Amino acid sequence: AQSVTQLGSHVSVSEGALVLLRCNYSSSVPPYLFWYVQYPNQGLQLLLKYTTGATLVKGINGFEAEFKKSETSFHLTKPSAHMSDAAEYFCAVSDRGYSTLTFGKGTMLLVSP
Amino acid sequence: GAGVSQSPRYKVAKRGQDVALRCDPISGHVSLFWYQQALGQGPEFLTYFQNEAQLDKSGLPSDRFFAERPEGSVSTLKIQRTQQEDSAVYLCASSLAGGGGYNEQFFGPGTRLTVL
Numbered sequence: 001a002q003s004v005t006q007l008g009s010h011v012s013v014s015e016g017a018l019v020l021l022r023c024n025y026s027s028s029v030p031p032y033l034f035w036y037v038q039y040p041n042q043g044l045q046l047l048l049k050y051t052t053g054a055t056l057v058k059g060i061n062g063f064e065a066e067f068k069k070s071e072t073s074f075h076l077t078k079p080s081a082h083m084s085d086a087a088e089y090f091c092a093v094s095d096r097g098y099s100t101l102t103f104g105k106g107t108m109l110l111v112s113p
Numbered sequence: 114g115a116g117v118s119q120s121p122r123y124k125v126a127k128r129g130q131d132v133a134l135r136c137d138p139i140s141g142h143v144s145l146f147w148y149q150q151a152l153g154q155g156p157e158f159l160t161y162f163q164n165e166a167q168l169d170k171s172g173l174p175s176d177r178f179f180a181e182r183p184e185g186s187v188s189t190l191k192i193q194r195t196q197q198e199d200s201a202v203y204l205c206a207s208s209l210a211g212g213g214g215y216n217e218q219f220f221g222p223g224t225r226l227t228v229l
Contacts, residue, residue, distance in 0.1 A: 090155050101218065
């Protein structure tokens with residue numbers, strides 16, 4: 001079965017600093033990869049996804065992620081954090097040809113002024 | 114509204130009570146998913162519908178959990194004889210197409226179930 005590991009349950013950055021949230025998956029065959037963001041009392045919102053093609057994926061709100069097959073990783077980055085980025089972020093995978101998502105445990109991003 | 118809606122948003126049940134959670138997917142979406150999110154955890158898959166057909170229920174934790182989507186639109190997740198370990202946020206998601214793990218799933222705000 002697929003598993004997703006997100007290193008760090010909490011990440012703290014200062015406003016304007018680089019954001020790096022780590023995600024590794026376990027699969028011998030590259031799955032489809034997703035990052036979702038969850039604001040308090042709201043549903044998950046898709047930030048970006050990798051299905052095929054270019055390994056550097058750009059998403060909403062200035063986020064991007066790079067698929068690295070050799071490292072089985074899909075880390076999320078943003079060059080400059082904004083206060084409004086404070087939320088919980090989930091990495092998820094879906095096996096090719098299969099619909100359901102397997103999520104990591106999430107990383108809470110804290111942004112200080 | 115154009116998004117996925119869920120009701121109730123909050124539910125408190127006494128242990129042993131039955132509960133029913135409703136999901137209204139985005140109109141026209143073929144696929145519907147239920148996930149359970151325990152406190153401090155990521156969502157975990159419960160069950161999947163394609164139209165009215167329940168194609169995967171491997172994530173349902175026990176036979177106390179039952180889901181249906183009789184007309185291929187609204188879905189209900191029912192939990193019988195609730196236990197404290199059932200306390201969680203129950204998320205519903207829908208996607209436009211059937212099958213294919215690349216399709217974006219749109220999530221509702223969830224129902225927070227607390228079992229006392």
